[in-house]
Amino acid sequence: MKVTAPADPLIDLVARRAPGYSLPAAFYTSAEVFDLDIKAIFGRHWLFAAAEAELPEPGDYVTVTLGGYSVILVRDDDHHVRAFHNVCRHRGARVLTEDRGSVGNIVCGYHRWTYGMDGALLHAEAQAPGFDPSCFGLRSVHVRALAGLVFICLADEPPADFDEIAPRVEPYLAPHRLATAKVAAQVDLVENANWKLVLENNRECYHCSGHPELSACYFPIYGYTRETVPPTLQPAWDRFVKATENARATYSALRLPYEAIEELDNRATGFRIEREPLDAAGESYTLDGRAACSRLLADFPTPRLGRLAMHTQPNAWFHLLADHAVTFSVIPLAPDRTLVRTTWLVHSDAVEGEDYDVERLTKVWRATNEQDAALVARAHKGIGSPAYVPGPYGPTEYQVEAFVNWYHKRLKVFLAQ
Numbered sequence: 001m002k003v004t005a006p007a008d009p010l011i012d013l014v015a016r017r018a019p020g021y022s023l024p025a026a027f028y029t030s031a032e033v034f035d036l037d038i039k040a041i042f043g044r045h046w047l048f049a050a051a052e053a054e055l056p057e058p059g060d061y062v063t064v065t066l067g068g069y070s071v072i073l074v075r076d077d078d079h080h081v082r083a084f085h086n087v088c089r090h091r092g093a094r095v096l097t098e099d100r101g102s103v104g105n106i107v108c109g110y111h112r113w114t115y116g117m118d119g120a121l122l123h124a125e126a127q128a129p130g131f132d133p134s135c136f137g138l139r140s141v142h143v144r145a146l147a148g149l150v151f152i153c154l155a156d157e158p159p160a161d162f163d164e165i166a167p168r169v170e171p172y173l174a175p176h177r178l179a180t181a182k183v184a185a186q187v188d189l190v191e192n193a194n195w196k197l198v199l200e201n202n203r204e205c206y207h208c209s210g211h212p213e214l215s216a217c218y219f220p221i222y223g224y225t226r227e228t229v230p231p232t233l234q235p236a237w238d239r240f241v242k243a244t245e246n247a248r249a250t251y252s253a254l255r256l257p258y259e260a261i262e263e264l265d266n267r268a269t270g271f272r273i274e275r276e277p278l279d280a281a282g283e284s285y286t287l288d289g290r291a292a293c294s295r296l297l298a299d300f301p302t303p304r305l306g307r308l309a310m311h312t313q314p315n316a317w318f319h320l321l322a323d324h325a326v327t328f329s330v331i332p333l334a335p336d337r338t339l340v341r342t343t344w345l346v347h348s349d350a351v352e353g354e355d356y357d358v359e360r361l362t363k364v365w366r367a368t369n370e371q372d373a374a375l376v377a378r379a380h381k382g383i384g385s386p387a388y389v390p391g392p393y394g395p396t397e398y399q400v401e402a403f404v405n406w407y408h409k410r411l412k413v414f415l416a417q
């Protein structure tokens with residue numbers, strides 16, 4: 001008698017996904033898929049962890065928690081950002097328990113094993129003769145600083161394509177000098193939805209009529225073409241076409257790259273980057289489109305540079321303007337809870353109250369994030385109903401589909417190993 005092995009429900013689920021449609025409910029709601037996502041997606045790919053500006057001085061650190069992992073990012077005495085697993089090499093205690101801070105050495109609070117900024121074990125009291133500290137340094141995590149943005153990878157062998165992508169996107173990012181910027185504000189928002197719904201929502205502007213503040217300064221035509229733009233958005237489309245022509249003349253004169261590079265689902269590190277104009281005054285994410293910080297990030301001759309938008313899969317998107325930058329990182333907490341961390345960066349010499357006002361600087365994205373949080377919570381609730389069946393993506397949602405295709409391919413690669 002032929003005996004067949006019981007089918008793996010996860011492999012079966014991944015095989016049953018229909019291209020062009022939203023994912024089956026279990027991808028968003030099941031604890032097993034959530035664990036798979038942590039292993040196959042977050043444990044294997046390059047993740048945006050922090051802006052370098054979050055740890056400006058040697059000894060400054062940030063901890064990033066992800067599933068069971070906790071990672072220490074710390075700036076060493078040579079000003080490089082290092083990353084280590086936040087697990088003591090003595091008996092495994094979490095070494096640093098705060099979200100951020102500043103240290104002389106990295107000291108475990110349990111029995112005070114003391115590590116240097118390079119992770120080496122410097123001191124462990126009362127050990128047996130022959131104890132070799134060089135065998136017990138903190139385990140390092142792969143880390144790359146990209147024009148002031150810090151990425152980590154938890155895998156032993158990270159996707160090699162990051163080294164190929166970095167020199168292509170660096171010319172877009174570097175003029176904004178984020179490596180020497182400072183943090184003006186940071187907001188953590190826990191959204192009641194699966195992390196993929198947060199990413200999917202970010203990849204389309206089909207819902208942008210729900211964003212009055214953003215729509216005041218941003219062309220809500222993202223994902224549309226001349227052929228697909230609906231009549232209601234035709235005036236915005238016409239303004240966008242004209243603004244693009246003017247903006248590209250400025251970009252060319254300033255030698256700022258602007259052409260879109262979009263490689264979302266054909267590589268391990270899916271990404272997209274493009275520089276394009278903003279609406280209204282075209283300078284910044286404010287209600288009138290005027291700059292929110294009078295001290296620009298660099299010596300740009302004009303604040304009217306629109307936005308440089310970059311998106312990296314699986315967990316981040318970025319907006320770099322002339323006067324400030326905003327970074328967004330997505331950290332899954334549970335199948336139905338996701339941390340979205342938003343960080344506003346300005347020139348390190350910009351003075352709060354003189355050059356910028358935090359309320360004005362952050363207003364558009366604080367409001368937009370809250371609106372998005374409500375939308376994705378609503379999506380998660382609906383998907384939780386037994387009546388949910390996957391629905392079709394429209395042309396303006398092609399980047400949602402690309403993200404889901406990427407995610408699905410990455411799961412297949414993982415499960416085939």
Ligand code: FES
Nearest residue numbers: 088090091108111
């Ligand atoms: S577990 Fe860290 S010093 Fe003992």
Ligand SMILES: [Fe+2]
Nearest residue numbers: 201207211372
């Ligand atoms: Fe939105």
